[in-house]
Amino acid sequence: MFIILGLAIGFVAAIPLGPVNIFVISQTIKREFFHGFLAGLTAGVLDFIYCVIAVMGIFHITISFKFLLPGMKVLAALLLIAISIRLIRQSKSFLEPQPQVNSGPSSHRPIIGVFLLYVSNPTIYAFWIGVAGTASAHHWVANIGWRPVIFALSCGVGAVIWYFLLVRYISKHHGRLQPKTFELIFWILAIVLLLFAAYTLASIFFKFKILSI
Numbered sequence: 001m002f003i004i005l006g007l008a009i010g011f012v013a014a015i016p017l018g019p020v021n022i023f024v025i026s027q028t029i030k031r032e033f034f035h036g037f038l039a040g041l042t043a044g045v046l047d048f049i050y051c052v053i054a055v056m057g058i059f060h061i062t063i064s065f066k067f068l069l070p071g072m073k074v075l076a077a078l079l080l081i082a083i084s085i086r087l088i089r090q091s092k093s094f095l096e097p098q099p100q101v102n103s104g105p106s107s108h109r110p111i112i113g114v115f116l117l118y119v120s121n122p123t124i125y126a127f128w129i130g131v132a133g134t135a136s137a138h139h140w141v142a143n144i145g146w147r148p149v150i151f152a153l154s155c156g157v158g159a160v161i162w163y164f165l166l167v168r169y170i171s172k173h174h175g176r177l178q179p180k181t182f183e184l185i186f187w188i189l190a191i192v193l194l195l196f197a198a199y200t201l202a203s204i205f206f207k208f209k210i211l212s213i
Helices: 001-013 020-053 058-092 108-119 120-138 147-178 179-212
Strands: none
Touching: 001 020, 001 120, 001 147, 020 058, 020 108, 020 120, 020 147, 020 179, 058 108, 058 179
């Protein structure tokens, strides 16, 4: 039962339109299925790692990161802005990607991109801590033994299933799109990322304002 629960949590958690989904979509459009799915697979692996650490009780250590959250939010916002600028620049000179025989040298980019998005986003830590707390409070998963690992693994697999379906759909249908449509998609993705960056920065000042009252 807890395996099915983990699959559902991982799948649903990966669906909302956020920086990782946008990055996966952009990688799929620019470099076809392999790079997009590699980015999604990396996200699933990181979800597994975050979840297993939280459920096994180590998540209380993250309390000491509380004073670092503003800096982490600034880092996340800067990263999102940098990706947005890159997308805008690429949209101006975008050419529909052609199949490449040797894609090895660039295969590390999706992994690094997703990794940076994860480590600089404090909301991901908060989410998995919340999942771990809920699962433990309802005794769905014990925080010792092999069950936390299987539960976390099922969460990661659920996320990978979503990213596979997303990348498959994008890679299958993007070939029918015109270059102008690609340009529009890149602009939309860039604007959404900038909105996420603005929201992240605003949350810092809003929190400071509340604390100062």
